[in-house]
Amino acid sequence: MSEPVLRCQGLRKRFGDIQAVNGVSFEIAPGESYGLLGPNGAGKTTTISIVAGLLEADAGEAFVAGERLTTRSVAAKAAIGFVPQELAIYPDLTAHENLSFFARLYGLSAKQARARTEEVLEVIGLSERADDQAKTYSGGMKRRLNIGIGLLHEPKLLILDEPTVGVDPQSRNAILESVEQLGERGMAVLYTTHYMEEAERLCDRVGIIDHGELKAEGTREELVALLGEHDKVHLMGTGSLEAAANACARIGAVDAASAGDGSIELLVKGASAALPEILTTASEAGVSVHSVEVEAPNLEAVFLHLTGRALRD
Amino acid sequence: MRTAFLITAKDLRQRVRDRSAFLVAVVAPLALAFALGATISGFSAGSSTFKIGVIDLDHGPAASGLLGAAAKPGSSLVVQYVATPAEGRKLVKDGELDGAIVLPQGLSVASMGGPPVQIDVVGDPKNPIGALVARSIAGSFASYMRTIQVASRALGAGPAETIKIAGRVTSSGPPISTSDTSTTKKNLDPKTYYAAAMAVFFLFFAVQFGISSLLHERAEGTLARMLAAPISRRSILAGKAMTSLVLGFVSMTVLALITRYALGAHWGNPLGVAVLIACAVLAATAVTALVTTLAKTYEQANAWLSIVSVVLGMLGGSFFPVAQSGGLLALLSKATPHAWFLSGLQDLSSGGALSVVVEPAIVLLAITVACGAVALVRIRRLIEP
Ligand SMILES: Nc1ncnc2c1ncn2[C@@H]1O[C@H](COP(=O)(O)OP(=O)(O)O)[C@@H](O)[C@H]1O
Ligand SMILES: [Mg+2]
Numbered sequence: 001m002s003e004p005v006l007r008c009q010g011l012r013k014r015f016g017d018i019q020a021v022n023g024v025s026f027e028i029a030p031g032e033s034y035g036l037l038g039p040n041g042a043g044k045t046t047t048i049s050i051v052a053g054l055l056e057a058d059a060g061e062a063f064v065a066g067e068r069l070t071t072r073s074v075a076a077k078a079a080i081g082f083v084p085q086e087l088a089i090y091p092d093l094t095a096h097e098n099l100s101f102f103a104r105l106y107g108l109s110a111k112q113a114r115a116r117t118e119e120v121l122e123v124i125g126l127s128e129r130a131d132d133q134a135k136t137y138s139g140g141m142k143r144r145l146n147i148g149i150g151l152l153h154e155p156k157l158l159i160l161d162e163p164t165v166g167v168d169p170q171s172r173n174a175i176l177e178s179v180e181q182l183g184e185r186g187m188a189v190l191y192t193t194h195y196m197e198e199a200e201r202l203c204d205r206v207g208i209i210d211h212g213e214l215k216a217e218g219t220r221e222e223l224v225a226l227l228g229e230h231d232k233v234h235l236m237g238t239g240s241l242e243a244a245a246n247a248c249a250r251i252g253a254v255d256a257a258s259a260g261d262g263s264i265e266l267l268v269k270g271a272s273a274a275l276p277e278i279l280t281t282a283s284e285a286g287v288s289v290h291s292v293e294v295e296a297p298n299l300e301a302v303f304l305h306l307t308g309r310a311l312r313d
Numbered sequence: 314m315r316t317a318f319l320i321t322a323k324d325l326r327q328r329v330r331d332r333s334a335f336l337v338a339v340v341a342p343l344a345l346a347f348a349l350g351a352t353i354s355g356f357s358a359g360s361s362t363f364k365i366g367v368i369d370l371d372h373g374p375a376a377s378g379l380l381g382a383a384a385k386p387g388s389s390l391v392v393q394y395v396a397t398p399a400e401g402r403k404l405v406k407d408g409e410l411d412g413a414i415v416l417p418q419g420l421s422v423a424s425m426g427g428p429p430v431q432i433d434v435v436g437d438p439k440n441p442i443g444a445l446v447a448r449s450i451a452g453s454f455a456s457y458m459r460t461i462q463v464a465s466r467a468l469g470a471g472p473a474e475t476i477k478i479a480g481r482v483t484s485s486g487p488p489i490s491t492s493d494t495s496t497t498k499k500n501l502d503p504k505t506y507y508a509a510a511m512a513v514f515f516l517f518f519a520v521q522f523g524i525s526s527l528l529h530e531r532a533e534g535t536l537a538r539m540l541a542a543p544i545s546r547r548s549i550l551a552g553k554a555m556t557s558l559v560l561g562f563v564s565m566t567v568l569a570l571i572t573r574y575a576l577g578a579h580w581g582n583p584l585g586v587a588v589l590i591a592c593a594v595l596a597a598t599a600v601t602a603l604v605t606t607l608a609k610t611y612e613q614a615n616a617w618l619s620i621v622s623v624v625l626g627m628l629g630g631s632f633f634p635v636a637q638s639g640g641l642l643a644l645l646s647k648a649t650p651h652a653w654f655l656s657g658l659q660d661l662s663s664g665g666a667l668s669v670v671v672e673p674a675i676v677l678l679a680i681t682v683a684c685g686a687v688a689l690v691r692i693r694r695l696i697e698p
Contacts, residue, residue, distance in 0.1 A: 074544070089535070
């Protein structure tokens with residue numbers, strides 16, 4: 001396999017009493033989208049700040065495109081596009097001026113900068129308002145400008161820190177779409193979020209981070225497999241639920257079944273195959289089933305499984 | 314270096330756009346130079362001495378500010394405290410005083426943005442010039458307070474800062490009674506003195522838009538963005554320092570040219586003036602950098618810089634020729650860039666050879682090196698995300 005775009009090994013960072021990052025290691029392959037999924041305070045921003053060359057790690061190393069990355073390394077930083085969590089734009093400059101300034105800062109010539117500024121304005125949909133000061137933009141437009149600045153020099157790795165926090169649903173969708181497109185065009189993406197759906201939608205692989213530690217990582221399927229291939233099945237119905245639950249529990253594919261308020265919940269190995277038998281058993285036990293719901297396991301359930309806590313608290 | 318220029322160009326574009334730098338670097342000093350210079354030219358022609366009474370019903374810091382504004386080099390002015398308006402009126406009527414100024418209750422509050430008040434001037438119809446003098450002193454005081462307010466607003470200081478600044482201006486102000494200093498031999502004419510004094514006073518405000526904006530960019534997150542770019546930290550610092558230098562130099566040069574041609578100020582040998590200006594700008598930038606490295610936030614830096622600028626300005630003779638008053642104040646005055654800049658100009662305009670600027674230039678450069686060195690050691694903490 002080709003050299004990873006990013007390789008982190010044993011990153012650690014402490015702020016006073018808080019061990020913000022505690023031995024984080026991961027790799028991102030060229031063109032791969034990698035998500036860091038974890039709740040607020042998990043250490044996502046700190047990890048990303050180290051990877052972007054803003055913070056010096058207490059221990060561990062990061063390599064970008066093979067170059068050792070420190071806060072002083074110029075070459076490694078040139079391979080990275082960085083989009084901070086908080087808006088970082090000049091409100092009294094226009095979108096055009098904001099982009100041109102950072103394009104030049106990233107080493108583009110005046111001519112290249114002009115060309116890339118126009119292209120990026122197109123990509124972020126701000127061409128029409130390019131000559132208005134950024135302070136006159138809507139929240140979503142500012143967010144897009146914030147992201148656009150990270151794209152100017154066509155980095156090998158784009159780092160986005162929770163780019164959709166505090167954004168209205170429409171702008172949020174636009175942001176997710178453009179990140180998807182960047183991924184399709186072969187840009188590697190490191191994306192942090194505490195939204196399970198975003199990580200599932202955007203990322204080829206996800207690292208689950210909590211208390212500064214990477215609890216698990218892999219594709220969505222690999223992570224879900226940690227749940228032990230169990231589907232959660234809800235049977236809604238009326239009748240002798242208790243008896244039906246006991247009867248179902250004796251089915252080979254069913255690990256556990258418990259009757260609740262108007263429903264039975266089952267943990268089932270291979271729900272689709274076992275479902276006919278479950279339904280038959282239930283009705284034989286005297287329950288008339290109104291509806292069945294098979295809940296696909298998701299990353300939120302994985303996070304719950306790994307940490308015993310909900311992702312959003 | 315290329316990167317530093319990019320950052321300076323970006324900063325200057327922002328400053329041109331929001332006009333606050335223009336206000337602080339050009340408009341405010343010009344307005345004051347005109348107001349103070351015009352006041353003095355109204356009554357300094359004659360050789361008689363004017364006795365002006367001050368009735369301080371405010372009991373706030375404003376009173377000594379008035380005296381600072383009133384004390385002109387080359388003026389023939391004696392200021393005397395009087396207890397009540399009635400007594401003031403009597404003394405004016407009897408000819409003991411040429412005029413009197415009543416500082417109303419609430420004046421200090423008003424000067425910090427409180428409800429407006431009126432400064433009353435007491436004159437005697439038989440002594441119209443005395444009344445005119447009193448009126449023009451009150452007028453120049455009002456514009457002085459307004460300008461300080463405008464300058465601190467432009468720099469983003471809230472009302473609290475305005476209060477502090479106003480308090481500082483006055484509490485470190487000049488002694489209560491001031492007398493004629495025009496007999497001192499190497500004196501700048503009042504117009505030139507105030508042109509130069511205001512220029513160097515506001516220089517310390519103008520350069521703040523460079524170095525201390527690092528703290529602003531840090532708070533806004535744009536500094537993190539620069540730090541993530543493939544550029545050195547040194548070039549970010551260099552860019553910010555250059556912004557200060559350019560703003561300072563442009564401000565001083567524009568003021569020198571305008572006051573020279575519109576106000577008739579005599580700055581002296583252009584080369585000598587250029588050297589003094591360059592050294593003063595360097596010193597102001599270094600002092601500003603040092604104060605900035607001591608502050609935690611942008612707001613704190615602005616507040617401290619305003620106080621430092623005003624205190625140095627007062628001590629250094631921007632409002633009152635402290636250097637000539639002798640004693641401790643004169644000694645303290647020697648520690649300020651303002652005093653050295655002004656004394657260099659004085660020597661230069663009283664016909665001294667170009668070599669007279671060498672000593673003040675060396676002192677200003679020494680201040681630059683001393684403050685700059687400490688700032689450089691400490692500045693690392695400014696360029697962190
Ligand atoms: N500069 C800092 N100083 C002190 N504590 C910090 C600093 N930055 C982050 N922390 C702490 O480190 C932990 C991880 O923070 P962060 O990386 O911002 O988490 P996330 O981005 O996942 O929400 C939090 O407990 C936070 O309070
Ligand atoms: Mg964060």
